[in-house]
Amino acid sequence: MKNTKIIVKTKSKSYPIYFGNNNLSRVGKLIKKNLPNVKNIIIVSDKKLPPKLLKKLSKSLKGYNPKIYKLRVSEKIKSFKFSNKLIEIFLNKNLNRSDCVIALGGGIIGDLVGFVASLTKRGVKFINIPSTLLAQVDASIGGKTAINSPNGKNLIGTFYQPDLILTDVALLKSLPRKEMVCGYGEILKHSLIYDKKFFVWLSNNGKKIINNKDTNALKTAIIKSCKIKSIIVNKDEEEKNLRMILNFGHTFAHGFEGAKNFSNTISHGEAVLLGMILASQLSYKKKLLSLKDLNLIKKHYRNLNLPMKMNKKFKKNEINKIVSFMQKDKKNQNDKINLILLNKIGKTTQPNDYNMRSNEMKKFLMINYH
Numbered sequence: 600m601k602n603t604k605i606i607v608k609t610k611s612k613s614y615p616i617y618f619g620n621n622n623l624s625r626v627g628k629l630i631k632k633n634l635p636n637v638k639n640i641i642i643v644s645d646k647k648l649p650p651k652l653l654k655k656l657s658k659s660l661k662g663y664n665p666k667i668y669k670l671r672v673s674e675k676i677k678s679f680k681f682s683n684k685l686i687e688i689f690l691n692k693n694l695n696r697s698d699c700v701i702a703l704g705g706g707i708i709g710d711l712v713g714f715v716a717s718l719t720k721r722g723v724k725f726i727n728i729p730s731t732l733l734a735q736v737d738a739s740i741g742g743k744t745a746i747n748s749p750n751g752k753n754l755i756g757t758f759y760q761p762d763l764i765l766t767d768v769a770l771l772k773s774l775p776r777k778e779m780v781c782g783y784g785e786i787l788k789h790s791l792i793y794d795k796k797f798f799v800w801l802s803n804n805g806k807k808i809i810n811n812k813d814t815n816a817l818k819t820a821i822i823k824s825c826k827i828k829s830i831i832v833n834k835d836e837e838e839k840n841l842r843m844i845l846n847f848g849h850t851f852a853h854g855f856e857g858a859k860n861f862s863n864t865i866s867h868g869e870a871v872l873l874g875m876i877l878a879s880q881l882s883y884k885k886k887l888l889s890l891k892d893l894n895l896i897k898k899h900y901r902n903l904n905l906p907m908k909m910n911k912k913f914k915k916n917e918i919n920k921i922v923s924f925m926q927k928d929k930k931n932q933n934d935k936i937n938l939i940l941l942n943k944i945g946k947t948t949q950p951n952d953y954n955m956r957s958n959e960m961k962k963f964l965m966i967n968y969h
């Protein structure tokens with residue numbers, strides 16, 4: 600597979616994403632080329648990753664003598680306590696603003712390390728090497744960093760674009776199927792909100808991606824997905840308007856995850872997939888989406904065995920809790936629930952155009968509880 604590069608352009612920074620298969624060994628050279636002033640490097644990595652990946656990365660950075668920290672990953676480490684620990688480690692190592700930290704891991708490591716990089720000395724260089732499909736197509740792009748609060752997930756954070764992203768399809772070899780499905784949900788979302796042709800392509804290639812981890816199919820889907828997300832982020836870096844279309848399915852998802860107290864009972868990816876099918880169903884009910892398009896989406900879910908039934912995860916009496924979390928979503932501007940819906944496959948409603956009272960949402964979920 601050939602190496603490919605795209606440039607993400609935002610108001611605050613332009614940076615490259617390098618895509619490839621087995622390309623960890625390029626990191627050292629890419630730092631020399633893109634960040635010539637880097638002298639010290641700290642790598643923060645997920646403990647669960649196969650050790651050979653970290654070895655390969657360290658070997659490529661031999662000249663820099665990088666310091667390595669391996670973390671046991673869970674949402675708990677996206678906290679002030681942990682951020683503080685990392686900042687002190689960076690300061691003790693005398694990391695300067697021209698030096699760099701590398702996040703090697705999924706969205707949790709990326710969100711945490713990006714947050715800490717943005718605060719240390721008001722910003723050190725930050726390289727993201729995402730190791731999950733979700734992080735490769737979504738979390739690593741767009742510059743949102745985040746930690747959690749007892750009041751909710753991702754409520755504390757900064758906008759801080761990385762200086763370089765390296766996406767290596769080979770990192771996904773060890774990723775469990777469940778995590779592949781989570782990442783696939785975001786790929787599917789990008790097609791539904793922006794690109795019908797891509798949706799049709801996914802309908803023919805989805806199985807190759809999820810079941811076979813086919814290198815070429817993965818590469819095509821990841822690059823296409825990153826391009827769509829970066830086009831949207833380029834136009835609205837700080838989520839004032841257009842970027843909200845990326846929340847398609849996510850207001851429902853927030854309700855589903857909240858109703859389970861953000862526990863492992865439902866993963867973010869499963870919640871998003873369930874959220875997108877309900878948002879599609881609602882779009883049809885509101886006469887925005889045609890029955891033909893709704894059926895195409897349902898067929899896609901059935902073919903790939905994606906989660907589409909609420910009753911598999913929730914009891915009917917959890918609907919009140921789901922709706923109350925939907926109401927608390929940080930994207931709402933008043934008591935009503937703000938939603939992005941579909942006009943057709945490839946096109947959403949405008950941000951802030953559609954909202955719904957909680958009672959109406961409860962009724963809708965009751966009717967669609969099966």
Ligand SMILES: NC(=O)c1ccc[n+]([C@@H]2O[C@H](COP(=O)([O-])OP(=O)(O)OC[C@H]3O[C@@H](n4cnc5c(N)ncnc54)[C@H](O)[C@@H]3O)[C@@H](O)[C@H]2O)c1
Pocket residue numbers: 645647648649672673674704705706707708710730731732733734737738739740741742743744745752753770771772773774775778781867
């Ligand atoms: N910043 C953003 O724009 C953004 C967008 C979406 C999600 N997120 C955040 O990302 C997080 C979810 O990301 P995620 O799904 O990547 O989660 P994650 O980092 O928890 O990774 C999922 C699981 O896979 C394991 N793992 C990671 N890479 C692996 C590999 N190559 N092989 C085997 N196992 C591997 C991890 O240890 C973990 O158990 C959430 O905290 C979410 O809030 C951020």
